[in-house]
Amino acid sequence: MLVINRRRLRDVKIAQLKEGKIAYAESAELIRLIKRSIERENLHVYYDETNTGCWFTPIPTTKSS
DSSP: OOOOOHHHHHHHHHHHHHTTOOEEEOSHHHHHHHHHHHHHTTOOEEEEEOSSOEEEEEOOOOOOO
């Protein structure tokens, strides 16, 4: 049986978001962990929740000069 560390998966997904890439999660527990980390790190992310999972899309921040 393969054991998957959800916190490690969360860290990978958060790293993707910080790089400006879209992340996807299927399990409710992983979605909860990702949302909690997004709030803690104050990332700007759009959530698209479906029946099968959740897409996390980073919202680009604009810097005014």
